[in-house]
Amino acid sequence: MREFDLIEKYFNWKNLESDILGVGDDCALISIDAHQQIATSVDTLIEDVHFPKNTSPKDIAYKALAVNLSDLAAMGATPKYFTLALTLPEFNEYWLQEFSGSLKSLSSQYNIALVGGDTTKGKLSITINATGVVSQNTAMLRSGAQVGDYIFVSNTLGDAALAWHQLQQGKEPSKGLLQQFNRPQPQVELGKVLVDIANSCIDISDGLEQDLSHILNSSNVGARINISDLPLSDELITYIENSYDWCLPLSGGDDYELCFTVSQENIKKVEALEKTLNIRLTAIGIVTKELGLERLGMFKDECSSYQHF
Amino acid sequence: MREFDLIEKYFNWKNLESDILGVGDDCALISIDAHQQIATSVDTLIEDVHFPKNTSPKDIAYKALAVNLSDLAAMGATPKYFTLALTLPEFNEYWLQEFSGSLKSLSSQYNIALVGGDTTKGKLSITINATGVVSQNTAMLRSGAQVGDYIFVSNTLGDAALAWHQLQQGKEPSKGLLQQFNRPQPQVELGKVLVDIANSCIDISDGLEQDLSHILNSSNVGARINISDLPLSDELITYIENSYDWCLPLSGGDDYELCFTVSQENIKKVEALEKTLNIRLTAIGIVTKELGLERLGMFKDECSSYQHF
Numbered sequence: 218m219r220e221f222d223l224i225e226k227y228f229n230w231k232n233l234e235s236d237i238l239g240v241g242d243d244c245a246l247i248s249i250d251a252h253q254q255i256a257t258s259v260d261t262l263i264e265d266v267h268f269p270k271n272t273s274p275k276d277i278a279y280k281a282l283a284v285n286l287s288d289l290a291a292m293g294a295t296p297k298y299f300t301l302a303l304t305l306p307e308f309n310e311y312w313l314q315e316f317s318g319s320l321k322s323l324s325s326q327y328n329i330a331l332v333g334g335d336t337t338k339g340k341l342s343i344t345i346n347a348t349g350v351v352s353q354n355t356a357m358l359r360s361g362a363q364v365g366d367y368i369f370v371s372n373t374l375g376d377a378a379l380a381w382h383q384l385q386q387g388k389e390p391s392k393g394l395l396q397q398f399n400r401p402q403p404q405v406e407l408g409k410v411l412v413d414i415a416n417s418c419i420d421i422s423d424g425l426e427q428d429l430s431h432i433l434n435s436s437n438v439g440a441r442i443n444i445s446d447l448p449l450s451d452e453l454i455t456y457i458e459n460s461y462d463w464c465l466p467l468s469g470g471d472d473y474e475l476c477f478t479v480s481q482e483n484i485k486k487v488e489a490l491e492k493t494l495n496i497r498l499t500a501i502g503i504v505t506k507e508l509g510l511e512r513l514g515m516f517k518d519e520c521s522s523y524q525h526f
Numbered sequence: 527m528r529e530f531d532l533i534e535k536y537f538n539w540k541n542l543e544s545d546i547l548g549v550g551d552d553c554a555l556i557s558i559d560a561h562q563q564i565a566t567s568v569d570t571l572i573e574d575v576h577f578p579k580n581t582s583p584k585d586i587a588y589k590a591l592a593v594n595l596s597d598l599a600a601m602g603a604t605p606k607y608f609t610l611a612l613t614l615p616e617f618n619e620y621w622l623q624e625f626s627g628s629l630k631s632l633s634s635q636y637n638i639a640l641v642g643g644d645t646t647k648g649k650l651s652i653t654i655n656a657t658g659v660v661s662q663n664t665a666m667l668r669s670g671a672q673v674g675d676y677i678f679v680s681n682t683l684g685d686a687a688l689a690w691h692q693l694q695q696g697k698e699p700s701k702g703l704l705q706q707f708n709r710p711q712p713q714v715e716l717g718k719v720l721v722d723i724a725n726s727c728i729d730i731s732d733g734l735e736q737d738l739s740h741i742l743n744s745s746n747v748g749a750r751i752n753i754s755d756l757p758l759s760d761e762l763i764t765y766i767e768n769s770y771d772w773c774l775p776l777s778g779g780d781d782y783e784l785c786f787t788v789s790q791e792n793i794k795k796v797e798a799l800e801k802t803l804n805i806r807l808t809a810i811g812i813v814t815k816e817l818g819l820e821r822l823g824m825f826k827d828e829c830s831s832y833q834h835f
Contacts, residue, residue, distance in 0.1 A: 226622075227623070227625075227626040228610065228626055228629075228643055244642065245607070245642035247606070247607055247641060249558050249559070249562070249564075249659075250558070250559050250562075253558070255558075257609060257642060257657075258642065259609040259610075259642055259643060259653075259655060260611075260644050261613060261644045261646045261653070263613065263646055263647075263648045266646060266647060266648060267646075298566075300566060300568040300655050301537065301568075302568050302611070302653040302655075304570060304651065313535075314536070316536075317536040320537075332554030332556060333553065333554035333566060333567065333568055334537060334568060335569050335570050337572055337575060337576075338572075338575060339572045339575060339649065340648065340649050342613065342651060344568075344644070344653040346568065346609050346611075346655040348566075350558075
């Protein structure tokens with residue numbers, strides 16, 4: 218069973234107040250006054266599940282906060298504060314120094330304050346709940362995609378998945394791939410400007426196909442994407458040339474890039490953003506009335522997306 | 527090393543914004559507009575650490591939310607919403623139904639909405655981050671105790687610790703003790719009215735001595751409490767008569783009652799509260815200028831409080 222099915226089934230209660238968008242988007246949205254909404258996101262990272270046992274505390278701390286910043290980015294929210302629930306197998310001063318130093322560094326960079334936490338003893342696990350603010354009715358939802366919208370993704374896809382693939386085979390990934398795996402850059406600045414441009418947005422944490430499908434299902438639309446248009450790093454191009462395996466960019470998780478849809482009249486604005494933010498933004502397809510996700514140029518039929526269970 | 531020392535040392539960064547009260551109180555407080563502050567609290571419960579392996583999913587769900595509601599109560603905040611990070615060893619429909627049903631029931635009772643979550647695979651662990659609101663500058667802090675204040679506690683102390691003590695000895699605790707251990711009642715209504723009456727407040731999760739000491743240290747004062755004034759259930763009285771062991775009510779954790787300090791002129795208001803809220807509120811001592819915690823009538827010198835490490 219997939220994680221979101223699990224959550225949908227057991228925890229998507231209908232007693233939520235009308236000013237709250239609950240379980241099921243990148244963040245929950247809560248109205249706090251006439252002008253602002255709070256966007257809040259929670260993610261847990263567990264050793265051996267989300268990162269290998271020998272991962273450095275610096276990389277763990279970075280990723281634990283970054284994945285939540287990425288969720289805020291997908292809504293277009295400005296990060297404000299976060300809480301940390303840290304489960305540690307033992308008291309290890311070196312580990313804590315490295316972990317807290319890295320967390321502090323990333324939080325300073327994004328101007329988000331650590332406001333509270335809980336420390337418990339057990340198998341290494343990190344849960345961060347990050348909260349940001351967004352002006353009323355401007356947050357990008359998964360449900361906003363319109364037929365005819367162009368589908369964009371930021372930077373390249375599949376690099377983190379290739380690093381994970383190589384690590385599992387006992388190979389040492391390149392510095393670039395490891396960087397993408399351990400230090401994905403949350404697209405907070407991009408998200409903040411997209412609120413005026415995009416109709417819908419999601420961050421690609423579980424793989425492009427699965428995450429784009431969330432947009433399609435929420436918006437009750439379909440999409441046609443061109444496999445040959447997927448933005449790939451040189452290393453991923455080499456990998457695919459040797460393996461004919463398109464699954465890494467299509468369904469490999471951990472990219473933490475943004476996938477968003479934009480009406481035709483706003484395409485020029487996206488092109489302008491590429492320059493002002495110095496970021497690669499690639500149109501990979503179009504939103505269609507026909508439901509389902511059509512992949513033009515795909516040889517194999519199926520890639521299995523990341524499954525939480 | 528104690529949990530709060532750990533948190534203080536590694537995570538109490540000084541780069542917090544001036545409108546944020548960070549790590550170190552029951553909740554963090556964040557100003558969101560001119561009128562309101564957000565109070566947010568996070569707690570993790572782990573199997574075999576915070577509850578025994580055979581605890582029912584209903585009891586686990588209840589406690590995971592209740593301990594956070596108790597933190598909101600200690601600040602005088604009104605609960606609004608919470609997020610849930612749930613780590614499960616396997617997909618178990620019965621377990622999830624029981625867990626989510628109990629969580630829904632308690633959240634309805636306190637009018638707090640589940641807004642988001644994350645589900646991961648691993649050893650059973652529940653992290654809840656609960657958020658409430660409180661009017662600007664009204665939240666009760668640990669740092670507000672004044673010399674001459676009376677120290678109060680709600681209901682009785684040590685019942686949950688006695689249940690835990692008996693469980694560890696393989697005995698079956700009475701229904702009343704188990705109720706106090708598995709279903710502690712968060713004192714949210716009491717907290718909300720105390721904002722106008724009390725100078726400081728904390729919830730007793732790690733034991734009276736340790737939690738009262740947080741108030742004393744934060745307020746730079748001391749206290750003198752009368753052991754014979756501690757409010758005890760009949761079962762705890764029997765236990766102490768047989769064991770001469772005052773440690774359960776003094777340093778046993780998991781009471782989730784409120785400990786608060788009140789100036790002499792407000793004592794009458796506390797007495798009135800006992801009637802309007804139908805709750806037992808007992809004066810157990812007084813705040814002193816001399817630092818440290820003096821325990822009048824104590825035979826043994828030391829009780830070891832709950833240690834997270």
